[in-house]
Amino acid sequence: MPAVKRAADGEEPPAKKPSSLKTNGHSKVAISFYDLDGTLIKPKSGAQFPKNRDDWVWWHSSVPELLKKEHEAGRHLIVISNQADPRDHIKSEWRAKLSLIAAKLPKEVPVRILAALSKNDVYRKPNIGMYEVVEKIYKDRGLEIDIENSVFIGDAAGRAAKGPQRKDHGDTDYKFALNVGLKFVTPEEHFLKHPRPHFPEPPNGFRPAKLGNLASLPHIVPSHTPITRPALEIVIFVGPPASGKSSFFRKHFASEGYEHINQDLLGSRDKCLRVAEQFLAGGTKVVVDNTNRNRETRAHWVRLAGKLNVPIRLFHFLCPLELAKHNNVYRACYGPADEPTRTLLPALAFNSYASAFEKPSIDEGFDEVRGVNFHFEGSEEQRRKWDMYMLELKR
Incomplete structure (x- = not known):
């Protein structure tokens, strides 16, 4: 089964041996960061939110094969996900779903997962706490994230509704990528090779630079x-x-x-x-x-x-x-x-x-x-x- 690691409630994932972060001899590593819901998977029921651990399918049938190609190209694959339902049974269902997702991934394709389980802390996107956890894990192993060649793929880009396409539920993925300094693309661009969609650039929302000097x-x-x-x-x-x-x-x-x-x-x-x-x-x-x-x-x-x-x-x-x-x-x-x-x-x-x-x-x-x-x-x-x-x- 592919390796799946997670961080919850701000905790760092369990320590891994340096050999588990394969780098082909390079100290700088390009990473493909993914959101989970609406990017890698979606509810099988067609509902807005999943009903249980089994209510999921790949966002598109091409997802597993493209993840395999990314891995074979030497890129590391890390999921950065906001999960904030405080009920214990919901968290338990979500954790169980991770094992089901891992079982459907191509063999020997390691995917590491970090999840923010609080609605209001440094780890919740667009805050960059989860990225800093990843950065520390790599630094502790003598590795550096190649940020210029890394990318964040997510569906929360602040896009308006268009035809049958519902408006995005937010723009936290886009803002997270901007905060970190990562290139940002949508699932449609990444998996389906669609042209770049229209979304606000810069995104809506506040940052101090908007007030001038x-x-x-x-x-x-x-x-x-x-x-x-x-x-x-x-x-x-x-x-x-x-x-x-x-x-x-x-x-x-x-x-x-x-x-x-x-x-x-x-x-x-x-x-x-x-x-x-x-x-x-x-x-x-x-x-x-x-x-x-x-x-x-x-x-x-x-x-x-x-x-x-x-x-x-x-x-x-x-x-x-x-x-x-x-x-x-x-x-x-x-x-x-x-x-x-x-x-x-x-x-x-x-x-x-x-x-x-x-x-x-x-x-x-x-x-x-x-x-x-x-x-x-x-x-x-x-x-x-x-x-x-x-x-x-x-x-």
Whole structure:
């Protein structure tokens, strides 16, 4: 039976002996990466989704023979698949189906399979976690992926409906290939030699490059006064989740004697107010790092400043909502090791912020209101990942 290996829930496939990755003496290896459902196989029942382990046929009768030819040409064959049904019996059926697929492959044609079993993590396409697992396996064996001669074949290309052809269920395969830097082709091109179909190039969806050169914007406006002050004060931040507020605090305020007040850590607004008042009464400045999305929420802090007779300033984080959603996925999946681990927030957190947002104004009682434009900070490799297409949260 051909070799079938898988990675599930972010785990690396079991270690293989170096000899099992045949390379014909070359250290650079060309790989044909395939999606599974809708690319190599399809439901035998004709339904949109398979009913059980037996509900599958080859996507086209030519699939096994072409896989054999790819292998004979020295290419490695790896399946990269999103599988996200959390029910154990569905996962069990899927795993059993892999053995049935393997039994139908041409003899001695090794196919390795990696599957993302979570809807929201670094391994789920278009995120590149599964590719990085493959890259590490090869690197550990002294091999390098020949990316210029490798290819990703997948059906999720963002194509519109045409005649009897249904529209694609998404464009994650296309975005995954772009994120990695792989040539992308559809199953029709690869197996049937059809001409390249029409699909959006570049694909629909957000990536930071679409906003232009964010770094050209002034980081803080106005910028002629110091960010911090020596005197006792309250500073509050306003902005959506993942707009850079906590990073801004760590960079500019943490070392200047300010205490960090955050509702996610303290649990409630009332506790935030009590803790902040205690710090201020003891002569310690505070930064209120919450979304503070409307006048009513901010008024609690203006009243506290009046009660204690201390100045209150506001920093408004001018991060577009699409970018904040993007940052949310980036920091949860690719966040630097030297920064706090962040969990992935649901789309509701951003949508509820936007629906209740009221632009802050100095006439609310603030001594100063300043804007903060988002500037990405990190290495070139971190910037490359930040500028990729990310998961689009549906919930």
